[in-house]
Amino acid sequence: MSPITKAVIPAAGLGTRFLPATKAMPKEMLPVVDEPAIQYVVAEASAAGLDDILMITGRNKRSLEDHFDRVPALEATLEAKGDDAKLAAVRRATELGEIHYLRQGDPKGLGHAVLCARQHVGAEPFAVLLGDDIIDARDELLSTMLRTQQELGGSVIGVMEVPQDAVSSYGVVDAGGDVAGSDVVPVAGLVEKPPSDEAPSNLAIIGRYVLHPAIFDELERTPPGRGGEVQLTDALQQMASRPVEEGGGVHAVVFRGRRYDTGDKLSYIQAVVTLAVDRDDLGADLRSWLKEFVADLD
Numbered sequence: 001m002s003p004i005t006k007a008v009i010p011a012a013g014l015g016t017r018f019l020p021a022t023k024a025m026p027k028e029m030l031p032v033v034d035e036p037a038i039q040y041v042v043a044e045a046s047a048a049g050l051d052d053i054l055m056i057t058g059r060n061k062r063s064l065e066d067h068f069d070r071v072p073a074l075e076a077t078l079e080a081k082g083d084d085a086k087l088a089a090v091r092r093a094t095e096l097g098e099i100h101y102l103r104q105g106d107p108k109g110l111g112h113a114v115l116c117a118r119q120h121v122g123a124e125p126f127a128v129l130l131g132d133d134i135i136d137a138r139d140e141l142l143s144t145m146l147r148t149q150q151e152l153g154g155s156v157i158g159v160m161e162v163p164q165d166a167v168s169s170y171g172v173v174d175a176g177g178d179v180a181g182s183d184v185v186p187v188a189g190l191v192e193k194p195p196s197d198e199a200p201s202n203l204a205i206i207g208r209y210v211l212h213p214a215i216f217d218e219l220e221r222t223p224p225g226r227g228g229e230v231q232l233t234d235a236l237q238q239m240a241s242r243p244v245e246e247g248g249g250v251h252a253v254v255f256r257g258r259r260y261d262t263g264d265k266l267s268y269i270q271a272v273v274t275l276a277v278d279r280d281d282l283g284a285d286l287r288s289w290l291k292e293f294v295a296d297l298d
Contacts, residue, residue, distance in 0.1 A: 004125050004146050004210065007050035009041060010113040011131035012058035012104040017263050026061050027263055028131040033276050034089075036067060037262040040134045042096050048142040050127055051097040054120045056104050056113045068099050109229025114211070115219040123213045125149055128232075130207025132263040134271055138278075139257025141208055148184055149210040154249030155239055157187070158208035160259065167196050170204035171233040173252050187240050187250040192226045192233040203252065205233065206259055214247025215239060 015027030022030075028038035045053055057064055071090065078087040100120065104113050114128060127142065135141050141158055149156045159173055174189040189200060209232070218235040225231040242248020260271035273290070276282045 002124070003049060004127065004149070005050060006052045006054070006121055006124065006126040007045040008054050008056065008114060008117040008121065008126060008128045009038070009045070009131050010056045010104075010110060010128070011038060011061065011064060012056050012107055012113055013132070013263075014058075014107065015132075015263065018265065018268075024060070026064060028061075029063050029067065030262060030268065032134065032260075032262060032268075032271050033279065033282070035093075037134060037271075038064060038131050039067070039093055039096075040137075041129050041131055042068070042093075042099070044135055044137065044142055045127065045129055046096040047137070048127075048146060050142075053097050053099045054117050055099060055101050055131075056116055057101055058104050058107060061103075065101055068093050068096070070094050107229075109224070109227070109231055111219050111222055111230035111232040111235055114232055115216060115230070118216045121213060121216075125210060125212055128207075128209040128211060132261065133207030134260040134262055135206075135208065135255075136258035136260070136274075139255075141253065141255050141257065144183075145208060145210045145253050148251060148253055149212075152184075152249065152251055153212065153244045154247065154251065155212050155215060155236060156210040156251050156253060157236065158206045158255050159203040159252040160206055160255045161202050162204040164196050164199070164202050167199040167202055167204060168193055170206075171231075172199045172201060173203045173205065174200035175203055175252060183254055185252050185254065187236075187252050189240060190233045190237045190250070192231045203254070206255065208255075212239070212247035214242075 011028045015022030018027050029036040042053060055064060075087060075090060102116055104116055145156045145158060171190055171192045172194055173187045175185040175187060215235055218238050222230055222235045225234045236250055239248050240250040261267040262271055276286050
């Protein structure tokens with residue numbers, strides 16, 4: 001098979017969980033240390049070999065395009081000052097891949113956002129990365145998902161175990177049995193945000209997918225579901241029962257690493273602290289301060 005090279009990043013959401021900060025700023029542009037959250041996602045796609053990126057945006061998201069564009073005046077100023085470190089940091093965002101942009105228009109859900117990518121993607125498998133989900137660069141997920149799709153066909157989703165009382169905030173998969181110690185499991189069914197006592201498991205779908213292009217036809221047929229939106233989970237539920245020859249079959253890669261939901265306030269703060277502690281320029285001083293801060297809490 002030809003390598004998968006295309007990624008779709010839905011980034012049209014309103015960011016209501018982070019109001020009022022997101023009243024005028026896209027949630028994807030909230031800084032995680034000194035880079036916006038969306039840059040971590042684009043960098044993850046680039047590192048996995050996905051250099052053709054389509055970002056699905058909406059109104060008031062122009063700053064996403066500006067961030068990944070060149071700023072010659074700023075670069076010239078930094079170059080004249082001899083500030084090579086800042087110059088490299090500014091240019092880094094522009095060198096991550098070929099980024100295209102498409103407006104979703106009406107926010108009709110994740111499934112509709114993915115469907116908007118149909119013309120750009122064409123008839124080849126592609127990855128979907130949610131714009132506010134950060135996977136720690138020290139942990140591998142996307143590359144494993146790409147290999148799994150190439151080996152098994154169909155579609156592949158990233159999942160992780162969550163507390164039972166948290167499953168109602170996620171799409172949840174039915175893996176058909178105990179998955180302890182398994183890294184890749186076949187998916188028998190999926191349900192979007194079920195009540196905790198009705199969830200088929202505690203394996204929650206996180207914001208990473210590698211999809212067969214047959215998903216587009218299924219999304220065309222998928223009626224609005226939970227919240228009145230076209231749910232990608234509902235379309236994948238139908239794909240799970242289809243033969244591989246028709247692009248069907250769904251597998252889940254069980255992720256046991258570090259993941260941050262930057263649309264959630266607590267997880268966002270945890271992302272900033274965790275990633276800053278690992279930095280050469282901030283880590284030592286931040287660790288020292290954190291120890292003093294925690295000691296004062298006790």
